[in-house]
Amino acid sequence: MKRFVTLTAIVAGALLSGEAAAQVQDSTWLNDRRYREGTGWRVGDFELHPGIGADFGYDSNFLRRSGDASEPTVGSLRLKVSPHFSVSTLGAQRRGDGPPPALNWRLELQGTYNEFFPVSGPERDRDNLRDQRNIGVTAATQLDIMPGREWSGNINASFGRTVRPTNEGDPTATLNRLTPRAGANLVWAPGSGLLDWSLGYAFSGTFFESGAFGGLNNVQNEVLTRGRWRFLPRTALIFDGRFGFVTYLDPNQALNRKTDSHPMRARLGVNGLITDSFGVLAMVGWGASFYTTQVSGSTGEVLTQDFDSVIAQAEVKWYITPPENADPMRAQSDLSSLSVGFTRDFEDSFIGTYIERNFGYAKFNYLFGGSFLLAANAQAGAVTFPQQTVVDFGNPEGWTDARVDANILGEYRFTDWLGVNLDVGYTGYFSDTALSDVDANGTPFTNALKYQIFKVFGGVRVFL
Numbered sequence: 094m095k096r097f098v099t100l101t102a103i104v105a106g107a108l109l110s111g112e113a114a115a116q117v118q119d120s121t122w123l124n125d126r127r128y129r130e131g132t133g134w135r136v137g138d139f140e141l142h143p144g145i146g147a148d149f150g151y152d153s154n155f156l157r158r159s160g161d162a163s164e165p166t167v168g169s170l171r172l173k174v175s176p177h178f179s180v181s182t183l184g185a186q187r188r189g190d191g192p193p194p195a196l197n198w199r200l201e202l203q204g205t206y207n208e209f210f211p212v213s214g215p216e217r218d219r220d221n222l223r224d225q226r227n228i229g230v231t232a233a234t235q236l237d238i239m240p241g242r243e244w245s246g247n248i249n250a251s252f253g254r255t256v257r258p259t260n261e262g263d264p265t266a267t268l269n270r271l272t273p274r275a276g277a278n279l280v281w282a283p284g285s286g287l288l289d290w291s292l293g294y295a296f297s298g299t300f301f302e303s304g305a306f307g308g309l310n311n312v313q314n315e316v317l318t319r320g321r322w323r324f325l326p327r328t329a330l331i332f333d334g335r336f337g338f339v340t341y342l343d344p345n346q347a348l349n350r351k352t353d354s355h356p357m358r359a360r361l362g363v364n365g366l367i368t369d370s371f372g373v374l375a376m377v378g379w380g381a382s383f384y385t386t387q388v389s390g391s392t393g394e395v396l397t398q399d400f401d402s403v404i405a406q407a408e409v410k411w412y413i414t415p416p417e418n419a420d421p422m423r424a425q426s427d428l429s430s431l432s433v434g435f436t437r438d439f440e441d442s443f444i445g446t447y448i449e450r451n452f453g454y455a456k457f458n459y460l461f462g463g464s465f466l467l468a469a470n471a472q473a474g475a476v477t478f479p480q481q482t483v484v485d486f487g488n489p490e491g492w493t494d495a496r497v498d499a500n501i502l503g504e505y506r507f508t509d510w511l512g513v514n515l516d517v518g519y520t521g522y523f524s525d526t527a528l529s530d531v532d533a534n535g536t537p538f539t540n541a542l543k544y545q546i547f548k549v550f551g552g553v554r555v556f557l
């Protein structure tokens with residue numbers, strides 16, 4: 094495969110390795126269990142939640158192209174069919190006031206089939222997009238052991254197939270990937286529960302189906318700990334720390350020779366309910382990436398760029414319907430709320446080493462009269478790439494891009510198992526940067542990072 098194809102694919106489809114963890118589907122209602130599930134069926138000591146949804150609409154730029162003359166966008170009508178099923182031990186509502194069980198178990202299965210009907214763009218690109226029909230899937234399970242006791246724990250595992258095209262549109266060389274995950278946590282909560290502390294381990298992997306991107310296959314192992322001390326009835330001091338091991342399985346095959354790293358994060362903060370309706374979360378700490386050092390053979394100069402700076406999160410949340418539980422950690426799942434916040438963090442990147450993210454966000458969820466659900470989310474901020482020293486793509490000094498994401502879902506529920514919805518979304522990646530390289534014939538070319546996507550889908554679903 095030409096190096097040209099490889100570079101443009103990485104640029105358009107996988108700027109950040111964090112995007113590998115994205116949902117295999119892009120239906121808002123399917124991403125969130127609170128929207129996805131209904132009242133369910135009780136079968137003995139278990140409850141079942143089957144469902145299926147069908148959405149049809151318009152996607153302006155599924156291939157994430159810049160829209161320049163050399164990279165025309167391809168607009169398409171798109172059909173998404175999404176079955177889902179979950180089974181679990183009885184939840185708190187069905188258990189009543191009895192003691193918590195010794196074991197809680199949950200299994201979730203879901204998938205999305207996509208069919209494309211291109212309506213604009215060059216004919217060859219339309220044909221390629223038709224061939225992008227695909228199925229993304231997710232399977233996840235979790236077992237909680239002795240919940241609510243002094244000593245408790247949980248074990249979890251999941252497997253997903255994430256669907257992602259290249260902007261070349263070649264259906265034989267996509268960025269589709271397999272993402273296995275697993276983890277376990279041990280929790281200690283002595284006495285009255287004012288203090289709890291957990292120690293855990295997490296594994297994740299990213300494996301591309303196309304051999305052209307095998308150099309980006311990686312596994313991540315992480316040790317993490319989290320503590321909470323409730324020093325007031327509705328306020329808790331919290332700490333979380335984690336240390337990871339990111340290993341690229343064949344770094345010499347990767348276009349920009351990806352190196353292993355050992356990301357570290359440590360944050361301290363407070364989470365509390367100021368009143369029955371307002372909560373505050375504030376955390377600040379330090380993060381560092383610790384990439385494997387690469388040195389220039391001719392000059393001895395250290396080429397590796399590392400993140401080593403402050404990380405933070407701040408959020409103010411208004412519970413439109415005040416939560417019944419005064420515990421600030423458990424109140425976060427309330428369905429009707431408005432929150433605004435800011436995050437600063439870093440993550441591994443498929444271009445260079447890491448990227449730095451500084452984003453503001455807002456979230457709104459409200460269920461009107463038990464029949465109409467409105468959910469809106471937006472974020473905007475800066476994505477900063479450091480100096481590119483290992484491989485020069487024409488921007489050795491680094492650069493900063495801007496990204497905006499917005500989505501709104503409205504759903505009317507005729508009954509507690511049938512609803513119709515309208516889902517509208519926008520993504521804008523704004524960049525003046527175009528990466529430079531040469532193709533397999535030695536011809537120079539550039540590839541713009543910018544793209545914009547507008548999506549609107551209407552659908553119907555059955556959920557139990």
